[in-house]
Amino acid sequence: DVKVTQSSRYLVKRTGEKVFLECVQDMDHENMFWYRQDPGLGLRLIYFSYDVKMKEKGDIPEGYSVSREKKERFSLILESASTNQTSMYLCASRRTGPLGTQYFGPGTRLLVL
């Protein structure tokens, strides 16, 4: 059974803190993604990676960075958390190719106080 796991289901952080969200997939997928989900806005792509050490900006990369040192792991970093980054964060992975299905993790709900 395919699996994408995220390190935390819920996180509470303070403004200005550095926050790490970890995502691990066990399907040997080349592509990994970070989205944020907000009511009425659906999912918006923050960053994606198509290979180890490679990254591409999505639609809303400001205030975020990412790291992919190993194929199975993709980290989202909030360098200095702000209240407007309170959201649900979803990680996903997919094999390269046009017919690949995108698999999602359960999400991390982040509250920044």
Added chain:
Amino acid sequence: AQSVTQPDIHITVSEGASLELRCNYSYGATPYLFWYVQSPGQGLQLLLKYFSGDTLVQGIKGFEAEFKRSQSSFNLRKPSVHWSDAAEYFCAVAALGNNNDMRFGAGTRLTVKP
């Protein structure tokens, strides 16, 4: 760039009734189209997808969707809704040859009345 509109933010149906969730996309070429479901507290699960061929696509959990190029639509249907179908549903579109650029709609929340 491609985009997706889900006109209905929230829909309520009675258990056993039929369901149709609307999705309209904007894209100049042949799109890849997807429907995902998100149950409370869960990640997104793929219901079905369309790439080419038969425009009526069957998915899991008894769902189907029909691609209508003339209407730029990919509506999701189910003939008889079960209480467990209560969830949020997302339509998504990806560009041919570049499906790293998948765009999601805002979602439709489905409530099922007993």
